[in-house]
Amino acid sequence: MFDPGMPPNEKTVSRLSEFGLIERLVSVFDRNFRPEGEPLDGLALVLGNGDDAAAWEGPAGATVFTCDAMVDGSHFDLSYSTPADVGWRSMVSCQSDIAAMGFHPTYSTVSLGLTGTESPDLLDDLYTGMAQACSRFGGRVVGGDVVRSGTMFISVAMVGAASHGVGETAARPMTRSGAKPGDVIALTGPLGGSAGGLKLLMSGPVPGGPSGQGATLVQAHRRPEPAVTTGVWLAANGVACASDISDGLTADLGRVCRASGAAAVIRLAEVPVEPALRAVFPNDWVDLALGGGEGYQLLFTASAEVVEAARAAYPAITPIGKVVAGEPQVTVLDENDEQVKPGITGFEHFST
């Protein structure tokens, strides 16, 4: 319910109590939460927001747990994303981590840092976007914390379950360390859409307005889609190694190589690229596809037979190379078997 103490002409959140604000926001979430997938029948929520902690009852099995924070000016910019887009992306970044384990997103908490100048409408839109992402890809916001901060931030923590809890076999989580020489490396879909969209947004008004190929890229940035269904299928069908692509293909595949003690050789010509990206950025598309993050496709490695079976179930799955024995590194070959050196090698927040 809305905080009854809030005056109707409230312009900023600074006069709301912390408890009133959380109650309001979780209620906005609940009103906009219309789950499309299977319900979490085996993980019944006992207590939602409003107590010291949320609580649920669940079956035995594996649980996964991740967190991701987004900071105003660094991970989002309200001058070219709507608050609902930011809310959507804050959930997707954790849903994608859980998809990369092959699990179902279940419950989330949100710590929100506010300067106090935000309007209640902005925050309602933020939580509406969160509810849209959870309705579509699973999970639910069950608690939170609001604090005053000089910089606005959104910190999401999310728990995931191996199954919905009713009659499914619990899968083992897929890890970054499971790649073996001889494995095929594959992607769940095309790269570069989100990075291209961000580049367009940062450079000013989008050419072609709300339609056209620029708009396709912008939409990929504003509303990325985590590969939850595909990830769950992969884990259930014997894939042991996966990672999401949150920091760029070369960066995330490099981490898989280091964790697995193996090398990767991929062929640029095989890497699926968002078609609009080549059209809009004829000179930069290679860097954007190999180095761009936040598209949230998964990369995984498995035997050729398992990759073929996965591809039969999810036709967007595309093999791009092989795991080979050797020092951990990623080699990208062009059509002449020569090494490509992309200018962007993945986003690392604390690099120089």
Next chain:
Amino acid sequence: MFDPGMPPNEKTVSRLSEFGLIERLVSVFDRNFRPEGEPLDGLALVLGNGDDAAAWEGPAGATVFTCDAMVDGSHFDLSYSTPADVGWRSMVSCQSDIAAMGFHPTYSTVSLGLTGTESPDLLDDLYTGMAQACSRFGGRVVGGDVVRSGTMFISVAMVGAASHGVGETAARPMTRSGAKPGDVIALTGPLGGSAGGLKLLMSGPVPGGPSGQGATLVQAHRRPEPAVTTGVWLAANGVACASDISDGLTADLGRVCRASGAAAVIRLAEVPVEPALRAVFPNDWVDLALGGGEGYQLLFTASAEVVEAARAAYPAITPIGKVVAGEPQVTVLDENDEQVKPGITGFEHFST
């Protein structure tokens, strides 16, 4: 392990990669983690930090989930708390939420917002303090995220389990809504130490130096102790209603009244107060004891018989009043049965 790419004379974290930094910090945690209580044998960690998410295997039963964020300048101040104190308090605030449910803290993720000017030593100390609190009161940091932010923040999310997973009966979580007219209201220990310590620290050098009654209060602020053991005992022995005192007795008891649809009458003379508080603040001790937060005692309500049994097990437990029928409100009576109106009514971050 330490990030091999870090130069030995590194003065700030800004040249570390995000992955190198998280790896370093979780390794600092692990080196300083020496669990004192029962191990979480039934909740075996399958994957710690370093993958898309952490993972563990657990038995069927209830899970609780909470989060709390602390922001530099608002929730902590490194000019009068050490980084290890701040790390300790960041864990305790979640451990206390889980204690208030009657559960055991199990696993945590930490989202860290850094300006980039922090020294690696400061961050090592922060995670050492986290490890000390987890060693003492349970739980473990299993993942995290580091982002750049104009304001430093620490956002902790924590999961708790009803039992250690081996041969214990899973308790039902205690809630704020379980208070019934006729229940006795009790506290797990004395109030006001942390608030008194903070007031001393904010007013300059602590009188009496590192010893004496001022030092007792300062220690209570820097190293508060969550009532985990007591909380677990209460839930296992039939207490249905509890809350931690994170925002002050009157504020947190007020929430219990609203959630339960009942009123509370407490007697000031019965409220246990940290002895050093009365000595150091002869004029302000009532406001500090009733309104001061972050002391992390629990308040709970139960039948007189259950409270007596609890008191036999934990002698610091003290009855302070009764739940009565009526509109939700907290009445504090003095020795003449007259109403006390404390100046401080609890900390609400977004109030005017």
